[in-house]
Amino acid sequence: MIRANSICKSFAGKQVLSGIDLDIKPGTIFGLLGPSGAGKTTLIKILTGQLGFDSGDVRVLGKDVRTLTGTDKKQIGIMMDNHGIYERMSCVDNLKIFADIYQVGQSKVMTTLTQVGLADSAKKPAMKLSKGMRARLQLARVLMISPKLLFLDEPTSGLDPMTMKYIHKLILDCKASGCTIFLTTHNMEEASVLCDEVALLNEGKIVDRGAPEDLCRRYNHQKTINIHLKSGEDIELPHSEKSAGEIMSLMTQGKIETIHSSEPTLETVFIELTGRRLEDSEEVKYA
Amino acid sequence: MRNIGVIIKKQIKDTLKNKTVLIQFVMFPVLTLIFEHAINIPDMPELFFTKLFSVMYMGMAPLTAVASIIAEEKEKNTLRVLTMANVKAWEYLAGIGIYVWTICMAGAGVMATTLSSGDIPFYLGVMAAGFLISIAIGACIGIIAANQMAATSLSLPVMLVFSFMPMLAMFNDKIEKVAGIFYTQQIRELLGSMTFDGIKTETMLVVAVNALLALILFFVAFKRKGLE
Numbered sequence: 108m109i110r111a112n113s114i115c116k117s118f119a120g121k122q123v124l125s126g127i128d129l130d131i132k133p134g135t136i137f138g139l140l141g142p143s144g145a146g147k148t149t150l151i152k153i154l155t156g157q158l159g160f161d162s163g164d165v166r167v168l169g170k171d172v173r174t175l176t177g178t179d180k181k182q183i184g185i186m187m188d189n190h191g192i193y194e195r196m197s198c199v200d201n202l203k204i205f206a207d208i209y210q211v212g213q214s215k216v217m218t219t220l221t222q223v224g225l226a227d228s229a230k231k232p233a234m235k236l237s238k239g240m241r242a243r244l245q246l247a248r249v250l251m252i253s254p255k256l257l258f259l260d261e262p263t264s265g266l267d268p269m270t271m272k273y274i275h276k277l278i279l280d281c282k283a284s285g286c287t288i289f290l291t292t293h294n295m296e297e298a299s300v301l302c303d304e305v306a307l308l309n310e311g312k313i314v315d316r317g318a319p320e321d322l323c324r325r326y327n328h329q330k331t332i333n334i335h336l337k338s339g340e341d342i343e344l345p346h347s348e349k350s351a352g353e354i355m356s357l358m359t360q361g362k363i364e365t366i367h368s369s370e371p372t373l374e375t376v377f378i379e380l381t382g383r384r385l386e387d388s389e390e391v392k393y394a
Numbered sequence: 395m396r397n398i399g400v401i402i403k404k405q406i407k408d409t410l411k412n413k414t415v416l417i418q419f420v421m422f423p424v425l426t427l428i429f430e431h432a433i434n435i436p437d438m439p440e441l442f443f444t445k446l447f448s449v450m451y452m453g454m455a456p457l458t459a460v461a462s463i464i465a466e467e468k469e470k471n472t473l474r475v476l477t478m479a480n481v482k483a484w485e486y487l488a489g490i491g492i493y494v495w496t497i498c499m500a501g502a503g504v505m506a507t508t509l510s511s512g513d514i515p516f517y518l519g520v521m522a523a524g525f526l527i528s529i530a531i532g533a534c535i536g537i538i539a540a541n542q543m544a545a546t547s548l549s550l551p552v553m554l555v556f557s558f559m560p561m562l563a564m565f566n567d568k569i570e571k572v573a574g575i576f577y578t579q580q581i582r583e584l585l586g587s588m589t590f591d592g593i594k595t596e597t598m599l600v601v602a603v604n605a606l607l608a609l610i611l612f613f614v615a616f617k618r619k620g621l622e
Contacts, residue, residue: 157478180480191475193404195411207400208479232411248475 108133108256108287109154114163116149116311123149124311127163131304136278136288138302138319140295140373146311147291148188151260154289155185168256181209184249188261190241194234198225198244201233202251209252219251223277239270246277257281259290263297275300295373305373309381319373326376327369335365343369397481401489405463409497415459419497422451423504430508444508446561448517449582451505452524453557456498457532458549463490464536464621465545473621483621491529498525513588523601524581528556530608537615577604 111129115122124146131137141147152158154165156172165172168179175183193201202216220226223243228236233244242262249257259278263271278301282288292298298305299319306316315322330346334357344350357363371379409415429443439445464487467473476486502521506514531552539545560582563570573579580597587593 155478157474177480180478185478187471187474187478189471189474191471193408193472194470195408200407204400204404205479207403208397208476208481210396 108168109137109289110164110166111154112164114150114153114165115161116146116153116158117161122311124153124160127311127313129154129306131287131289133287134282134285135303136282136290136301138298138305139289139291139308140293140298140305140377141291141308142293145308147308148260150308151185151187151258151289151291155183155258156180181252182255184252184254184257186245186249186257186259186262188264190245192233192241192244195232197230197232198236198247199229201244202247205248206251211251215251219247222250223247224273239266239273242266242270242274243277246274250277250281253284254286257286257288259288261291261293263292263294271297295377298373307373307377307380309377314380315376322373322376323370326371326379331369333367333369334363336362337364338362397485398489398492401476401481401486402493405490405493415462418455418459419501422447422455423501426505426508441508444505445582445585448502448505448521448585449524449560449578450557451498451501452521452528452581453560453578454553455501456494456525456528457535457553457556458546459494459497460490460529460532461535461539461545461549462542463494464533465539465542468536468539468621469541477621483616486621487533487616491533494529494532495522495525509588516588516590517585520581520584523605524577527577527601527605527608530605530612531556534608534612534615537612537619537621575600577601580604 109129109131111127114124114127116124127150129137139147139150149158153160154167154172156167156175159173167175168182170179193204196204198220199216202219203213205211206213206216217226217229220229223246225240225243225247228240233241236244246259246262262278263274266274275297278288278290288301290301302319304317305319305322306313307322308314315325317325332344332346332350332354334342334344334354336342336357344353354363354366409419426444426447429447430441433443464473467476473486477483499518499522502518502525506517509517532549535545535548535552539548556576556578559569559573559576560579563573563579563582570579577600580600583597584593
C-alpha cells in the first residue's frame, strides 16, 4: 500500500529525514512514533504528495506519489493535526463542501456525523464545538469518503481519555473495513493499542521497527518478575528456574497479591534507543 | 470546473455568516442610495455620491475581501485541506475571484439604480473592469500575507491609495496629477463623462498598464509563494 525507499529531505541545509524505508501492508495500522521535531509530519507530507523530497522513491497505492491522479487522491484520506475547519459553518455544511468535492452522496454526510457521534451537533457552528468534537468532525471529513488509505497526524493529541477512546474505536472500525492506516503519534499507549507495526523515528532516522509487543520483548534486558506480597513487601526475581520454584512456593502459601513481568513499554524502548522521551523533545538521561 | 462551483457555494454560505466581509460588500451601495436620495446641495455635480462611492467601492471592497478570504483560509489551514482534497490552486483562486466579482457587480447594480437606464451598461462595464484589477491586487496581497492580520496591514495602505486618492484629487491639483497614474482615478474620470465617446488614449493606457502590473504582481507572488 505504501512503499518508500531511502527517502531523504532537508530544509535549508538541515537534514530532516535521512534514508527512510517503509513497506506498509494493506489493511494494517502503521504507527510512526517520535518526539516533536523528529520529522513525522514531514514524512506524512511527503507520503501524501504535499511536499517534495530530495532523493529516494515513494510509491503509494502502487504508484509513484508524484504521479497520483485526482482519482487516486480520492482514495486517500488525510487528517493533519492542525484543524482546517470552517469555523462559521455548521458541522453539516463543513462536510457538505467535501462531499461535493469528493462527489460523495449528500446522504453520507448525516451517516458519517452519526458515526462520529456528532448527529446532535449537526447544525452547530464549528466554532462552538469542543476540541474533542472538532477532532471528530475532522475525522468525519476523511471517513466520509471511505478511503482505502488513511493518514492521521497525531489524531488524539491533547484530547481527553474518553474522546481518545472514541477515536481509537473509529480508527479500528475503519481498519476492520479494510482501510490501511498510517498514523503518527507520540503516545506510546495509543501505538500499542492500535498499531500492527510501529517505527521509531528520531532525528529523521528510523531507529527500529516491528510489532509493538515484539519491540518490547526485544528490548527486555532486565528480564525480571516483580511480586507484591500481601504483607506489603516487594520482591524482584530474575528469570530462572530457581525463581520459578520460589514463585510456586509463595503462590501455594497464598502470600502473593500481584505479580508482573517487567517487559519495557515502547516509551522505555524509545528512551533506550535514543536517549529521548517520546512525549517531548527534551533529552533525558537513562540508566 | 465543478470545484470552482463548490468554492463559490462554500463562499456564499460563509459570507452570510461573516459580517466583516459582508459589510464591505453592502456598505457603499447602501450609502450611495441613502446619500443620493437624502442629500441635495445646490450646485453639487449630478450623481456626485454615486460616482464618488463607486470608485471607493471599486478600490476597497474586492481588494480587501479577496485578500482577507485567502489570508483567513491560509491561517486556519482550510486552504491546505482543500488542496489535499485535490482542489487545484487555480480552481480555488478562480472560485474566490468569480464570487467576489459577482457580489461586487451586484453591489454596482444597486448603485446603478440612481443612473439613467442609458448610462447603466457603460457604468457596469467600467466597474467590471475596475473590479477585476482590484481582485488581482487583493489576491496578490492574500498570497503574500501569512495571516489575516498581515493581510489587513498590507491591504489598508493599498486600499487607501486606490480609493481615497480619486476623492482627494477633486480638491487638489497636485494630488490629481499623482492620482492620474492609478486606475481608480482614470475610472473616476470615465464615470464623470459616462460615455465611450471621447475616451482619452491616456485613460485607456493607464488602466491597461495598471491591469498588466496587477497581473504581473499576482503571477510573481503566486510563483514565489503559491498558496502555502
